[in-house]
Amino acid sequence: MNIQDRNDSRALALPIGGMTCASCVRHVEEALKGAPGVRDAQVNLVGERADLTLGPEADLADLAARVKEAGYEPRLTHVELGVGGMTCASCVAHVEKALKAAPGVMSARVNLATERAYVDGLEGVITPAALAEAVRGAGYEPRLQTQEKAALDPFERRAAETATMRRRFILAAALAAPVTILEMGGHMSPAFAALTHGALGHQGVMLLTAALTTLVLFGPGRRFFTLGFSSLLRGAPDMNALVALGAGAAFLYSLIATFAPDVLPEGTRHSYFESAAIIVAFILLGRWLEARSRGRAADSIGKLARLQPKTAHVRRQERPGMFAVRDLSVADVLVGDVVEVRPGESVPVDGLVIEGASHVDESFISGESVPVVKKPGDSAIGGSVNLAGAFVLRATRVGADSFLADVIRMVETAQGARLPIQDLADRVTARFVPVVLILAVATFAIWLAFGGLAALPLALVSAVNVLIIACPCAMGLATPAALVTGTGRAAELGVIFRQGDALQTLCGVKTVAFDKTGTLTLGKPTLTGIIAGEGFDEARLLSLAAAVEAQSEHPLGRALVEAAKSGAAPLAGPIAHFAYRPGLGVTGEVDGVSVAVGSADLLTSLGAATDVFAAKAEALAGQGASCFFIAVDGKPAGLFAFSDPPRPEAAEGVAALRALGLRVALITGDREATARAIAARIGIDEIYAGRRPEGKVAALHELAKAGPVAFVGDGINDAPALAAADVGIAMGAGTDVAVESAQVALMSSDLRKVAQAFALSRATLRTIKQNLAWAFGYNILLIPLAMGALYPSSGLLLNPALGAAAMACSSLFVLGNALRLRQFAVPSQDVGEKSVAQVPQTIFAVSDMTCGHCADRVRKAALSVAPGSDVQVDLPSGDVTLTPAAADPAAVAKAITDAGYPAAAK
Structure with a gap:
């Protein structure tokens, strides 16, 4: 093709x-x-x-x-490649133009901070080799991913680049220092001039400074000239061209003044060797510090990449029945391998724990420092740190398929994005260098026009100033430096921006809408009651319902299955004609009996009205309980009540969002009474209840009338709403479908992370605006100064060396401002803490609890009387806390006592 x-x-x-x-x-x-x-x-x-x-x-x-x-x-494809040699926004524009001109390319974007190009095009038409050739033809250095891996990884390469820039600067500074001392010292001190001229002679001083400057320009500064003049010949001048022309003009004029002074008019035979040398030295200093700053800005990915250990202890079969532990490279671990994890080691791959137990530090993912218990059946994430015990896991995801690799890819994708706010800067910088060249020529001509040949030195100095001081480096770094640092810091806090533009979109959001089950609540509901209709048995209903729900992934369905298993109620079977009805429930045939389990709407649609259970369901919903109905052979047969308390930090998270000035709403498929009971406990007063997946999307459209909307969810039912919202935020425990539909993924289910995402996006966008204001303001203010605007009134003319220093400082300001985001602190949650503290509680003193099984029985007994409550059991103290306070403490105490654990309200 x-x-x-x-x-x-x-x-x-x-x-x-x-x-x-x-x-x-x-x-x-x-x-x-x-x-x-x-x-x-x-x-x-x-x-x-x-x-x-x-x-x-x-x-x-x-x-x-x-x-x-x-x-x-x-059929489209996506190609990423590294691009070396870029120094400013003009370089970015040239590379993008070259890539877009390549056959089959539909779009191309280049990130200066990460030195990467992201290209989308037609499959089979665009190839990495063709793109690399386009980059090379534009005068830059392509680095294909395979080449990068074969040589140095990006972080080692960045360190090597920083070291190279440091060496170049030190050499340039060492050579430029004597030039500056000899040239400027003679102007500042007649005694020093007499001393040097007496020792070397005037011509000797000129020859020495010429030689040293030549070494500076064609030694450490050679790259400016090779790249700069190459870009001029291509008709696409960049920052290197400005430096080459500026330093080259000063150097050439000085050579003429030294070796052919008669060519110049009397009174204009001055040398500017120190300006040429210092320009190169200062710009190399800026490049070195820029390289260091870029490395620090992108270091969050480096930290993630360095989390995975190099080796893994793998059990491999030596011969039938005989196993041995081998230390293998992580790259050689296969899915299904059995891997030992010892105390103090990092978990080498994603896997399922099959032996042992331990506490693991997963703070690099969740941002939470509290260790997580790992026991058989739990999943372990590669890169997390095993703190104390030892365990064995079976590898489930390795290499590029691992969770850590996914996170790194998502962060890199976000860092490579182009934000809408960058469009203005791109339009300006695309034309900026040619305009600067025109301004430099115009400056030279204006000085000569008004001052004649006598003004030739001033014309030269002013033109060089314009070339040097107007470099667009700061403009090119303003957005990507802040984006890279902001998304990196977000990753450290457990907030992954899967799409970089979501960072800007999030800043404009006016309303945050939440799903209920699994998002605002713990997502681990428990069955607290069964109401059987006339002629039906509770145990039989549970057995039938659990059999059908065993085929689904709904949280309430799982609670039914767990209740059946723990209550020794055998699951009926076999199952036939199973069907999932989104937003309604499930149906199937069990033991020849048709069974439907789900919402009242499901039963009504099947002709089995639930009116007989309506009053009881409404009363339970008012207490915060969720209800499922069951129909058997087309007849309403019973009602199941579930308790799914709010997350402990839910009120705090909602309060933090309100403190940021955001409107908060709840969109749920549950009954309105249940939704209002939960919402009242966490501080939400805008509720959209009884919404199926398509109804959630409609609710978002209603909310969007007041401005952009973000939706926070975790389930398959939430995927349409996550995709329809201006910004979809998926919870850490959410399904893969939910995460893929969202623009932002939280690596934990802590609702406070939502407020952190908003606060960090605002801080990042604020930094970008500051950077762009500085970059544009710097050039608007200093270009007239460089042209000599102050000379007629005050006699002040900028020294080219100071112009080079100002240019370097401009870029460093932008990078330094962006790096402040690395210290971004989580906003204070004082408001949220007060909200939590204001929720009334009832505490019971309970005796004879000795284990987790006792705690479960006490919890179920309390929920049987107060469904929808958050029940916290503290085994050591014997305290059981109900939030909110129990409406009838005596009834709760009696239920716990009847379960075999004497209880009394404190």
Whole structure:
């Protein structure tokens, strides 16, 4: 597949999937022939491609969109490659232009801070090699991912680059220092001038400074000239061109003044060797410090990458029945391998614990320092640290498929994004260097026009100042430096921006809407009561319901299954004709009996009205309980009541969002009475209840009338709402479908992370605005000064060396301002803590509790009287705390006592 030019036409083979017949061919051809710039389109069904003849106005992205709208799939691919040699925003613009001109490329974006290019295009048309050649043709250094891995990893490469810049600066400074001393010292001290001229002679001083400056420019400063003049020859001048022209002009003028002074008018025979040398030294200093700062800005990914150990203790079979532990490279661990994790070691791969137990530090993912208990059946994440005990796990995800690798990819993707706020800077910097060149020439001409040949030195100095001081480095770094640092800090706090532009979108959000089950609540409901209809047995209903729900993933369904197992109620079977009804429930046939379990709407749709249970269901819902109904053979048979208390930090998280000025709403499929009971306990007063998945999307549209909306959820039912919201935020314990539908993923289920995400996005965008204001303001204020605007009134003219220093300081200011985000602190939660403290509680003193089984029985007894409560059992003290306070403490105490544990309210 290739593209070739034919006069003003070009041929393109567009790969297309999903075509099955001649009708498909016709539809695709019609869609493509109607696009601007398409002169001919022939679709090949067998080859699954469209052979196109395109004019210059054809837009590949438009063609792909038209194919997709027609119901077919344009086969696209994504390529990432490193780009070396970029120094400013003009470099970014040149690389992007070169990549977009490559055959088959639909879009290309380049990140200066991460030195990476992200290209989307047609599968089979764009290749890494072709893109690398386009980058090389633009004068930069392509680095394919395979090359990067074969050589140094990105973090080692960045360290090597920093060390190289440091060496170049030290050499340039060592050579430029005597030049500056000899040139400036003579101007500042007549005695020093007499001493040096007496020892070396005037011509000797000039020759020495010329020699040292030559070494500076063509030694450590050579790169500016090779890259700068190369970009000029391509007609795409960049920052290197400005430095090369500025330092080169000062150097060339000084050489003429030294070796051919008669060429210059009398009174203009001055040398500026120190300016040329100091310009290079100062800019190399800036480059060195920039490289250090960029490394620090991107260090969050480096920290994540360095978490995974290099080796793993793997049990491998030596011979039948005989196993031995081998220390293997992590890269050699396979899915299914049995891996030993010893005390103090990092977990090498993702896996399922099969032996032993320990406490593991997962703070790098969740941002929480509290260790997590790991026991058989629990999952362990590669990169987490085993603190005390030893355990054995079976590898489930390794290498590029591991959780840690996923997180790194998501962070890198976010860091490579282009924010909408960057568009203005990109438009300006694309034209900035040519404008600076024109201004430099105009400055030189204006000085000569008004001052004649006598003003030649002033004209030269002013033109050099313009070239040096107007470098667009700060503009190019303003957005990516803050984006890289902000998303990196977010990752450290357990907030992953899967899409970089979500960082900016989040700042404009006015309303945060939450799902209830598993998001605001613990997501681990327990069955607290069964109400059987006339002619039905509670145990039989539980057995039937659990059998059907065993096929589903709904939290209430799992609670039914667990209750059946713990109560020794055998699951009925076999199951036939199982069906999941989104937002309603499940149906199936068990032991020849048709069973439906779910909401009242499900039973009503099946002709089994739940009116007989309506009063009891409403009373339970008012206490915060959730209800499932069951129908057997088309008849309403009973009601199940569940308790799913709010997360302990829910009120605090909601209060923190309110403190940020955000409106908070609850959207749930549960009954309104249940939703209001939960919402009242955590401080939410705007409720949309009884909403199926499509109803949640409709509620978001209602909320969006007041401005952009973010939705926080965790389940499969939440995926449509997460995708429909302006920003979808998936909880850490959420399903893969939910996470894939969201733009932001929380690595834990701590609701306070939502407020952290908002606070950090605002801090990052504020930093970007500050950086852009500085970068533009710097050039607007200093370019006139560099041109000599103050000279007519005050006689002040900027020294080129000071111009170079100012340029370096401008970039360092932007980077330093961005690096402040590394110290971003979690906002104070004082308001949230007060909200939690204000929720009334009842504490009971309970005797004879000795183990976790006792605690479970006490908890269930309390919930049987106070469904919907948050019941916390402290075994050592014997205290049982109900939040909110029990409406009838005596009844709760009696229920616990009847369960075999004497209890009394304190």
